[in-house]
Amino acid sequence: KNNKNLPPSPPKLPIVGHLHLLGELSHQSLFKLSKKYGPVMLLHLGGIPTVILSSPEAAKTALKVHDLNCCSRPSPAGPRRLTYNFRDIVFAPYGDYWREMRKICVLELFSTKRVQSYRSIREEEVESLMNFITECSTSSTPVNLTEKLFALTASMIFKIAFGKSFQGSNFDNHRFHEVIHESEALLGSYFASECFPYVGWIIDRISGMHQRLEGIFKELDNFFQQVIDDHQSSERKRQDQDDIIDVLLKIVKEQSGFGAAMLTEVNIKAVLLNVFLAGVDTGAITMLWAMAELAKKPELMKKAQDEVRNVIGDKGKVSENDTDQLQYLKMIIKETLRLHPPAPLLIPRETMSHFKINGYDIFPKMLIQVNAWAIGRDPEYWENPEEFIPERFTNNSIDFKGQDFEFLPFGSGRRICPGMHMGTTTVELGLANLLYRFDWKLPDGMKEEDLNMEEKAGISLTISKKTDLQLVPIKFY
Numbered sequence: 001k002n003n004k005n006l007p008p009s010p011p012k013l014p015i016v017g018h019l020h021l022l023g024e025l026s027h028q029s030l031f032k033l034s035k036k037y038g039p040v041m042l043l044h045l046g047g048i049p050t051v052i053l054s055s056p057e058a059a060k061t062a063l064k065v066h067d068l069n070c071c072s073r074p075s076p077a078g079p080r081r082l083t084y085n086f087r088d089i090v091f092a093p094y095g096d097y098w099r100e101m102r103k104i105c106v107l108e109l110f111s112t113k114r115v116q117s118y119r120s121i122r123e124e125e126v127e128s129l130m131n132f133i134t135e136c137s138t139s140s141t142p143v144n145l146t147e148k149l150f151a152l153t154a155s156m157i158f159k160i161a162f163g164k165s166f167q168g169s170n171f172d173n174h175r176f177h178e179v180i181h182e183s184e185a186l187l188g189s190y191f192a193s194e195c196f197p198y199v200g201w202i203i204d205r206i207s208g209m210h211q212r213l214e215g216i217f218k219e220l221d222n223f224f225q226q227v228i229d230d231h232q233s234s235e236r237k238r239q240d241q242d243d244i245i246d247v248l249l250k251i252v253k254e255q256s257g258f259g260a261a262m263l264t265e266v267n268i269k270a271v272l273l274n275v276f277l278a279g280v281d282t283g284a285i286t287m288l289w290a291m292a293e294l295a296k297k298p299e300l301m302k303k304a305q306d307e308v309r310n311v312i313g314d315k316g317k318v319s320e321n322d323t324d325q326l327q328y329l330k331m332i333i334k335e336t337l338r339l340h341p342p343a344p345l346l347i348p349r350e351t352m353s354h355f356k357i358n359g360y361d362i363f364p365k366m367l368i369q370v371n372a373w374a375i376g377r378d379p380e381y382w383e384n385p386e387e388f389i390p391e392r393f394t395n396n397s398i399d400f401k402g403q404d405f406e407f408l409p410f411g412s413g414r415r416i417c418p419g420m421h422m423g424t425t426t427v428e429l430g431l432a433n434l435l436y437r438f439d440w441k442l443p444d445g446m447k448e449e450d451l452n453m454e455e456k457a458g459i460s461l462t463i464s465k466k467t468d469l470q471l472v473p474i475k476f477y
């Protein structure tokens with residue numbers, strides 16, 4: 001590797017490398033660094049060489065031209081434990097096992113037909129949120145949309161995965177959120193044992209990281225085991241539609257469509273973890289930012305309300321059949337995902353062979369992080385990139401399906417998000433009803449410019465809004 005042409009790198013410190021350059025919001029720190037060091041930049045995070053890609057061209061080279069060279073995942077300690085040694089989909093290394101699991105995902109779990117079959121669950125959960133908001137509107141009480149939107153997606157996913165609601169389970173909504181957020185933090189954290197061979201494990205024990213990981217693993221494992229056992233009990237009543245555990249148990253029983261690996265209950269638990277972590281926060285964060293942006297720009301809120309009220313008339317609620325007609329709402333969702341991609345650095349990839357990006361050598365076992373947040377703000381591609389302007393998508397074919405590299409909220413290539421349809425269906429239904437049924441105003445004394453649009457700092461694959469969004473609903477329908 002003597003003649004290697006590595007990507008540019010800022011000066012680094014011994015041992016920690018460039019870790020100290022990552023602020024509390026690493027995608028923002030990386031964006032700033034990329035302005036100085038360019039769209040392909042090499043950082044050493046602990047002991048791990050990491051290539052940061054911050055332009056559409058660089059992302060395209062990695063995720064399209066060389067997708068096969070960089071479609072594996074790294075294997076850090078947090079995901080290793082929580083996914084039963086990578087027996088899930090999100091963190092499974094590229095290979096036969098991942099391919100088979102991905103097939104199950106695409107064909108069985110998140111296919112259009114399967115997503116459609118959960119329509120009544122989504123509509124019921126949205127209805128129950130609308131009833132709650134109606135009550136608040138009678139007393140002009142502000143609604144904490146942050147809390148309520150997370151509760152909405154959590155209860156939808158809970159029912160879709162387990163066929164039942166929180167009631168009667170080990171979790172209440174509050175604990176469930178704590179567990180999800182703690183798991184996300186552990187999945188995104190650096191463990192000293194990975195960065196510092198031989199001694200790192202001692203640091204992890206002293207710092208409490210090891211105990212945190214074990215605690216959350218046991219809690220999730222017990223819970224998943226209990227619901228799997230319930231599903232296998234002879235006393236269980238048949239449901240109208242199969243939930244995700246039913247689908248996976250059938251595959252385990254029949255071993256159908258599954259070649260290279262034999263599925264067991266452990267694989268089911270690992271997939272369930274993915275469904276929760278990938279499915280709950282991403283949808284809630286998108287709805288939340290969309291409502292925050294609209295509250296800040298009431299003229300856009302009004303335009304969106306006029307559209308949905310004209311299309312739906314006095315039907316009283318928006319159902320999933322209606323959302324295809326809501327073109328402006330779809331533009332709002334795209335613009336929200338451009339400015340606030342819930343996973344701003346996507347999910348890290350690991351390279352498998354040598355290739356080049358923009359002439360720089362990339363070697364096997366390097367980490368690739370695509371800064372989708374920075375790419376969505378690239379002034380070469382986006383006019384007034386910091387401004388929320390849904391109209392920019394009028395008569396514009398740019399979409400988030402992984403072919404337009406200036407807009408990558410769901411990633412691209414072999415590892416593109418398989419839950420895209422499920423995610424957008426939920427977001428469209430939730431937002432359409434919020435806008436159709438209520439007018440929204442800011443709490444007394446607050447002005448549009450007072451709305452805090454900062455992001456919440458923390459180590460997690462997903463990033464939300466820093467402060468809770470509280471808005472006062474006024475019933476319209």
Ligand code: HEM
Nearest residue numbers: 090275278279282343346347409410411412415417419423
């Ligand atoms: C607005 C909603 C969502 C967003 C923005 C989102 C975003 C992402 C991103 C950025 C990735 C990484 C892609 C890459 O590496 O190139 C991903 C992967 C994944 N997502 Fe989503 N996601 C959403 C909803 C969902 C839902 C609802 C589910 C399922 C319940 C889901 C399941 C997954 C899975 C299983 C993967 C891993 C795929 C693999 O590694 O092969 N996502 N998602």
